[in-house]
Amino acid sequence: MERDGMEGNNLLHFLDTPSAHYRLNCDGFEAENDADDRSDASDPANARELLECLLNQPANKFCADCGIPDPKWAALPFGAFICIKCSGTHRSLGVHISKVISVNLDEWTDEEVHCLAESGGNSVVNTRYEAFLPENKKIKQDCSTEERNDFIRKKYQFQQFVCDPQFSCPLPLNKKQAQDKHQQHNSNKHGFGHAFRNSWRKKDSDSKGLKKMSDVGMVEFVGLIKVNIVKGTDLAVRDVMSSDPYVMINLGHQSMKTKVIKNTLNPIWNERLMLSIPDPIPPLKLQVFDKDTFSSDDRMGEADVDIRPLIAATKEHENSTITELTELYRWSASEDSNGVLAKDSVISIANGKVKQDITLKLQNVERGELEIEIECVPLSQ
Numbered sequence: 001m002e003r004d005g006m007e008g009n010n011l012l013h014f015l016d017t018p019s020a021h022y023r024l025n026c027d028g029f030e031a032e033n034d035a036d037d038r039s040d041a042s043d044p045a046n047a048r049e050l051l052e053c054l055l056n057q058p059a060n061k062f063c064a065d066c067g068i069p070d071p072k073w074a075a076l077p078f079g080a081f082i083c084i085k086c087s088g089t090h091r092s093l094g095v096h097i098s099k100v101i102s103v104n105l106d107e108w109t110d111e112e113v114h115c116l117a118e119s120g121g122n123s124v125v126n127t128r129y130e131a132f133l134p135e136n137k138k139i140k141q142d143c144s145t146e147e148r149n150d151f152i153r154k155k156y157q158f159q160q161f162v163c164d165p166q167f168s169c170p171l172p173l174n175k176k177q178a179q180d181k182h183q184q185h186n187s188n189k190h191g192f193g194h195a196f197r198n199s200w201r202k203k204d205s206d207s208k209g210l211k212k213m214s215d216v217g218m219v220e221f222v223g224l225i226k227v228n229i230v231k232g233t234d235l236a237v238r239d240v241m242s243s244d245p246y247v248m249i250n251l252g253h254q255s256m257k258t259k260v261i262k263n264t265l266n267p268i269w270n271e272r273l274m275l276s277i278p279d280p281i282p283p284l285k286l287q288v289f290d291k292d293t294f295s296s297d298d299r300m301g302e303a304d305v306d307i308r309p310l311i312a313a314t315k316e317h318e319n320s321t322i323t324e325l326t327e328l329y330r331w332s333a334s335e336d337s338n339g340v341l342a343k344d345s346v347i348s349i350a351n352g353k354v355k356q357d358i359t360l361k362l363q364n365v366e367r368g369e370l371e372i373e374i375e376c377v378p379l380s381q
């Protein structure tokens with residue numbers, strides 16, 4: 001299944017600025033760190049300051065899952081502050097799903113501090129992971145261990161409350177067509193698919209911690225992908241004059257969606273979604289919908305993105321010290337035989353982060369473009 005899914009990509013292919021989130025979350029901290037967050041976050045004093053700032057936000061003073069006051073643990077990559085009881089359940093999911101660290105005791109890496117800061121803390125986590133939580137289904141402080149386990153698994157591992165239940169089945173791929181496209185893509189692009197896949201596998205076998213399988217579908221994860229849904233341009237009309245668009249992304253069996261922006265054909269989301277990267281690596285699927293209150297949501301186009309070149313580039317430049325913005329690879333829109341690129345797509349590196357910017361021409365729709373930025377974080381970090 002996954003294998004077939006993997007062949008289904010058109011060409012494609014990121015970015016984000018962690019500092020944007022500091023701006024949202026920690027005004028005071030941002031001012032000092034905007035210029036060069038990498039070096040600053042490696043400074044233990046600054047990392048501690050950022051954590052304190054996050055812990056002082058009102059939503060982070062209560063466990064994201066059960067509401068017990070004064071949580072002392074954090075669950076990554078979600079970025080939730082949780083109590084000691086819930087931390088036990090999170091640990092049982094395995095570090096490939098939820099990595100629990102102590103706010104006080106553990107030494108945090110830059111990546112962990114960034115990951116938490118970028119998540120926005122409990123209010124953002126719960127807005128996302130409990131978006132469709134049925135009423136009265138949230139656990140209470142004094143719930144049983146079974147209830148706690150059941151809730152946390154559904155919330156984070158199966159992500160049952162992220163999406164509207166009506167979207168549980170992603171579109172089936174047209175295998176033959178997808179395969180042809182994939183072969184074309186591999187033959188005329190830089191061909192670093194093999195190089196990076198091999199490099200990631202090597203790392204996998206070195207690290208026993210990554211060998212854990214999730215107990216659903218035996219999926220193994222090799223990293224995280226941050227997808228910043230920037231904006232849509234000239235989208236299709238689905239209501240009388242306009243649309244209420246939102247974007248849903250899928251990677252393997254995981255899915256997430258952005259908020260709905262009402263009454264516009266040029267929505268600006270600037271919303272970052274994070275997903276685990278399964279191995280083998282499937283294409284990132286993006287679908288735009290028009291939110292309808294009284295009927296099912298209308299389709300406004302879709303596009304698939306091959307994230308493997310980005311992962312290859314990330315791997316290749318893992319220990320890079322490049323600080324200037326440097327272009328690594330460029331895909332020309334005019335030579336994109338799949339017709340998915342609206343503009344040239346560029347993988348670039350700055351401050352040690354490899355990112356890719358992509359403007360997609362939405363497929364299976366009369367018009368519309370979608371701009372995204374993607375970045376990946378290997379689990380080995």
Ligand SMILES: [Zn+2]
Nearest residue numbers: 063066083086
């Ligand atoms: Zn709790």
